[in-house]
Amino acid sequence: MADKVLMKGNEALAEAAIMAGCKHYYGYPITPQTEIAAYMARRMPKVGGVFLQAESEIAAINMVIGSAAAGKRTMTSSSSPGISLKSEGISYLAGCDLPALIVNVQRGGPGLGGIQPSQADYFQAIKGGGHGDYKLIVLAPNSVQETVDLTFKGFDLADKYRMPVMLLSDGTIGQMMEPVSLNQSKNATYDKSWAVTGTYGKRTKNIVNSLCLRPEELEEWNKARYERYNKIAKEETLYEEYLTEDAEICIVAFGIASRVSKNAVNAGRKLGIKAGMIRPITLWPFPNEVLAQTAKRVKAFISVELSMGQMIDDVKLAINCSRPVTLCSRSGGMIMSPEEILQKIIEVDGGKQ
């Protein structure tokens, strides 16, 4: 186990990406993710990699497409408005079956919004910001250490399933400093025989393409992709349970909201309320099964989110609306306090203290 160092979330993410073998980074400055670009600008030349500040978010994601098509581990990072711009390219990555890591350090929206932390890009990440039938694997860290771990994992999942993976961070996780271990996980090797690297007379040409004008064929492509998605849903769903065995009220929260929620759960327990929490680590695939099982035991759910309420829809779907689901949310860059969540817990518990 390597020694721990104190690092900012965004910088730890950047270093983890390089350690995971990403030598091609393309990005554009936007708060609050710019530390990633700045770190890459410093480090990439030292490790023989490529850092390129693109002329736009759109160009950056298309450069990612190019390097991914050429078989390289590659990534881009941005914050909410920038991800909207990249959405076209993300759809193309999915349509071309290309692996890449896209980082969204979320800020408040819509429009130009603000620069404070938010989770309001949940729908964009999970329901598809771009056009067409596709999914992203969406990873939601709640600490600097988990940001590092999920960066490694994100590249592996992208290569394993030949698809874009999104790391959905936020302004808090990206900006805060925590002790972190950057111990290198073992890199598996992945088949990249499909990449465009020149035939060198040894094979027929490779084509990276998402165009298909025959609808019966395009439907087959999409069905095949969704078979892969179904396999991912079965095998790659990640979540953390906290005090759920005897819980009567179950919070569902991810990212920074789960850190605040944990304090609220502990405070509730002190008051004698049996609160617990399920924290999705993969937002897609969503931990439907554990939520459905938990619904059989608990009285109610509370979805705690930094948005006007987006994940709450998926919680309701997961439990088939078999229990009441209440929203506890702040928006626009505001973060709820543990007390606000505790109040909601008390309210859902029946208001008795």
Add this chain to the structure above:
Amino acid sequence: MIVFEKPKSLVDMPMHYCPGCTHGIIHRLVAEAIDELGIQHKTIGIASVGCSVFAYNYFDCDMVQAAHGRAPAVATGVKRANPENIVFTYQGDGDLASIGTAETVHAAARNENITIIFVNNAIYGMTGGQMAPTSLPGQVTQTSPYGRDTTQVGFPVKMCEMLSKVDGATYLERVAVNNVRNVRNAKKAIKKAFQNQVEGKGFSLIEVLSTCPTNWGKNPLDSLKWQEDNMTPYYPLGVYKDSTKEEK
């Protein structure tokens, strides 16, 4: 002795291009240049969106199909990943000079070591003949049914002239393929644009004036004449920048 044969870098298959369209000639010139430089094995082409969207089927080398206007950015990613590869884009006027203007200008500004083949036929062909950024003043199209009104929609974009002011660009030439002499010149220019990349000299763009008999509503011969009489005066042929010469 074989004096004329199909270039190795073209796949032997029917093309979807309309009769009389000059895409076929331009494809052939690109393939000949790749063959003659002996780079087919390490060349990667980037197809764009427009009539040449299926170029990934026609060139016999590794290919990527890019989103509309994004080919220079995709080419940048491919080239930066493996600089030993020879990377070219093949784009039309809507793709390169309208929706992809930024990608074009900034690839030039970076002197990205790639080759761009820019086919300018002053119209959107694939979608059925709408006004292009390069449609001529007064030109009647589906979306300029009363003729391109420059007071309302502005003037055509002259890419070679514009890019000639970009410090980074290495080689810019406008050619045409409407007669034998011009085809021979076009071939020389295209080959030089690839040769520059082989030698690491940087960004080369060849603008090829082309025709669209179908959407211009003219037969192939009249189209060649219309191009010569109307497009060539507005878009004069010639070398707009050659910093490989300045280096000597």
